[in-house]
Amino acid sequence: MANVKSNHGKPVVVKGMDDPWNVWYSELHDGCCGLTLKIDRVLESDRSEFQRIEVLENRFFGKILALYGSLMVADNDHNAYNEMMAHVPLFCHPDPKQVLIIGGGDCGTLTEIMKHPEVEKCTMCELDQKVVETARRHFPHLTTGLDDSRARLVFEDGQEFIHSGNDKYDVIILDLSDPIGPATNLFQKPFHQAVFDRLNDSGILAAQAESPYFDQGAISAMYGNLRDIFPVAKLYTCFMPIYPSGYWAFMYCSKGPDPINDLDSARWERLKLKTRYYNIETHRAAFALPQFVKEILK
């Protein structure tokens, strides 16, 4: 197996750290700190038209999907990222019928969205069909949403999709890989403005927003853009053990609904969704920001 390297985050698989039979994967921030995993098996190591795709196996985290050299999702990450991407906007929207996911190739967010009976259609626009195929092969619990008749897949560039279509959505989710790589333009203001234009009157946007430890510049820029465009723009966070620093940020933006005051806790009680991370308390708590994170937003 070849060493795993990419030009972002400088992840490396190092053979022979202890002995020649050991394989290690490290995803490093700025070449100086990050997560290291002992890789028991490399299940896939492939390249699509757009990026590297790896499926790795680790004793603690189970199977792990890595795209463009960054860890995306794992069997044992407690599904924090997907649940916080999906349920936070959906439980704040009064009637989420039409949902759009841009990105989200591992299908974990789609699968969470499909747990909501109010949703009539969820369109997922993913650039890279090979990611969906790989996820389907290796992560059955993440991809059950694909079998839902309300799910519609489009394999297309998210920017083109947003700029070319006319359909409006109640909730749009930007479930993107890092701003360095194929998704770069999808972190820019023109794209965010176009997303705003594709939302209905009470529309909500949720977008992944990188690490509050390692990517403060990216968060600050994204928050600035979105606050200019949306009347409601708030940062929220979760624990995510396989992402850089273990602490992750999201933007919640809307044309009206407030993430705390308009949270429909009665619907959560009624639906009794089976989750591993999300609940009404973690929803509210996610918007409580530590002092150093508040500083980023000043």
Next chain:
Amino acid sequence: MANVKSNHGKPVVVKGMDDPWNVWYSELHDGCCGLTLKIDRVLESDRSEFQRIEVLENRFFGKILALYGSLMVADNDHNAYNEMMAHVPLFCHPDPKQVLIIGGGDCGTLTEIMKHPEVEKCTMCELDQKVVETARRHFPHLTTGLDDSRARLVFEDGQEFIHSGNDKYDVIILDLSDPIGPATNLFQKPFHQAVFDRLNDSGILAAQAESPYFDQGAISAMYGNLRDIFPVAKLYTCFMPIYPSGYWAFMYCSKGPDPINDLDSARWERLKLKTRYYNIETHRAAFALPQFVKEILK
């Protein structure tokens, strides 16, 4: 410089991962996953009567103290652990005059305690004098509490101190290293009972309780013990980027005060403490537990 190894968490310093001039430090859970740091300089690598003591320097985290092979505190960890250990119990106690810290050798918790003018005396009982001396040399901002006339240092085994004395305290903080190592007995029920007996009527205990990802057995056992002893026993958490998994737990136990209902937010507003992580919102949010953490406590 010798390789850094210990019998807990199997941290290793690996030379020559990229080239022979690079030194890397990895603190691994169960030998399979954990944080990796590029070490620019090893400022100290020493051994006390009780444990290894290292001071390492990393480009992102700055200076880092490692005890017994585990990372304890860093310049750039945003002080989350120390602030959540100190301010959570203190802002819940109606009149915290007498405070006891068991452990806490890096003095970060002591320094946070000393920010509270209500405190008349804070006793810190640390086993290893060499840790305090090392912290004082390398972490001036963490150790200013040592210069406060209300601080009293005792270099003694925490178990002996608790069992032999008679003084009562309003708040006791167990700022211990991991349950494997010199602090093993201080995670056991007889010690927790003795701590209960040394608390005044409205007394509060805060205790570090390991990682909700990696140490679920330890948390479950500790919660079971403390719930048997204290009328109020709750788990709370924070983000801590240099600790295993980046997500850390604490126990809050008391003879009366509730961590949410008795939180004195007016005092927080009045004191205007300068913190990097703690605020009234993160205090409340820390008690909102993800579904998988609630499962640990069942």
